[in-house]
């Protein structure tokens with residue numbers, strides 16, 4: 001939140017912020033809290049945390065960091081006084097204001113609570129309008145204090161202490177998830193000179209413009225959210241006169257930070273225009289990461305030292321603190337460069353892995369699997385470049401090419417007499433998010449002339465989790481085109497029955513990891529049995545991936561698994577070899 005000069009927007013922003021406050025209540029009588037909540041909802045508040053278990057109050061507070069606490073004093077076990085005392089001893093919670101709600105009228109009780117850090121008092125039974133007034137005052141004071149303590153006045157960005165605090169939390173989260181956190185330090189060159197030459201008005205405008213550009217480059221997709229609703233998004237902060245920082249929490253590979261760094265440098269490298277003055281400002285970025293380079297206390301300093309190193313190498317450069325990551329990052333950059341030209345240079349090809357019907361033993365379809373045959377690097381498997389393509393957005397044109405090529409090839413085979421084959425095509429979540437995917441699919445169908453009922457789109461569980469409503473509507477549109485939808489790698493994600501039912505699906509592919517040890521592992525046997533039964537009861541076809549031997553096949557056949565895909569029958573085949581395989585199998 002930023003309090004600017006326009007008082008009415010200032011008021012509206014403040015009002016909105018107050019209404020969004022999280023109000024925590026602790027009272028051993030649930031009904032008291034519910035009545036208060038109803039009153040406060042009438043005033044427009046909507047975030048409440050209620051607990052009647054005073055013993056849990058501290059841990060809830062630690063987790064939720066409410067903006068204000070409404071506290072009962074007389075509670076069995078842990079009393080309101082105990083909570084006040086524990087809260088006062090906690091660095092992070094000390095500043096949360098507390099309004100005491102008590103039926104006691106004794107001055108001594110009130111005095112003791114005040115000493116322990118209570119902010120205000122109200123007598124029970126609580127007068128609703130009185131409470132609304134006191135609450136508003138308390139929250140307003142807190143908002144202004146926070147603004148002064150945690151935000152930079154010129155840019156409205158979080159300041160160093162808030163950044164440090166968020167970093168601490170991101171690291172705690174990363175410890176739990178086994179993920180990484182990157183801290184980016186951005187040094188803006190010549191700020192002092194510009195300020196001296198053009199005056200502080202231009203200096204201020206420059207800072208605001210830098211802030212806008214920086215914020216514009218932070219996307220939530222840079223953060224590999226791990227389905228934790230409380231995973232933070234990336235934030236920018238101002239930590240010095242001409243120093244900014246960016247926090248990338250829960251990042252997958254630390255090298256990914258390079259993508260963001262390059263985006264920021266490109267943006268900062270554009271001309272700044274102030275009252276007729278065209279300025280080009282050099283900037284440099286240093287990146288340090290948890291756990292590779294250190295912890296919350298040292299990361300910022302290490303990122304800053306990487307910045308000074310980057311500065312020495314010239315304008316608009318970035319540098320990782322760690323040597324190894326620098327090396328990985330430049331390898332990646334090279335790979336990305338090669339991949340960019342791979343589509344245009346026809347270096348991508350599709351292989352086709354047969355899918356066999358368990359009842360007839362015939363090939364009824366195939367999965368298109370991409371391969372990259374690079375003149376510089378040789379044969380590269382998708383596991384090594386699909387993730388890179390996803391991070392860089394290259395998956396969008398690549399995926400489009402795959403879809404077109406797979407449809408074209410299937411139709412060509414059809415005309416050669418290989419009828420009744422379905423073609424399965426893999427989709428990445430990036431394609432789902434960034435593009436009008438139904439449009440792309442329709443294009444591929446129309447330009448190839450393929451019967452859309454022969455096209456199966458493979459998506460993964462995580463792909464439809466994000467925004468279930470939007471995704472359900474995208475899937476419905478794909479269904480209207482008459483294509484089928486398959487869930488790939490089933491079992492590796494957040495497989496829940498309730499969401500399977502919500503989406504218009506046709507097929508479930510059981511992940512190879514469950515099939516692999518099917519002949520020996522009782523757990524896998526139980527899982528696969530249950531998954532197939534469940535899928536069939538939902539009217540979904542089942543496909544087992546990665547079937548390599550007779551024992552696995554027999555087990556799956558017994559469960560009436562519909563289709564088999566795996567090395568037992570065939571590896572993915574180049575398009576030249578595929579027709580012969582089908583003819584041989586299907587004539588038996």
Ligand code: C2E
Pocket residue numbers: 353368369370381382383386399402426427428458488489512545546547548565566567568572
């Ligand atoms: P996937 O979609 O689950 O594809 C199945 C993978 O399992 C393929 O690996 C296939 O070669 C392998 N496989 C099949 N049967 C067996 C078996 O019996 N034993 C063993 N050990 N492996 C088997 P591949 O071709 O390396 O592809 C890996 C992943 O790359 C695919 O997994 C898919 O997620 C992705 N991918 C491939 N092509 C594309 C594409 O065109 N677009 C997108 N977005 N992703 C693709």
Ligand code: MG
Pocket residue numbers: 367426458488
């Ligand atoms: Mg697949």
Ligand code: MG
Pocket residue numbers: 488489509511512545
């Ligand atoms: Mg799979």
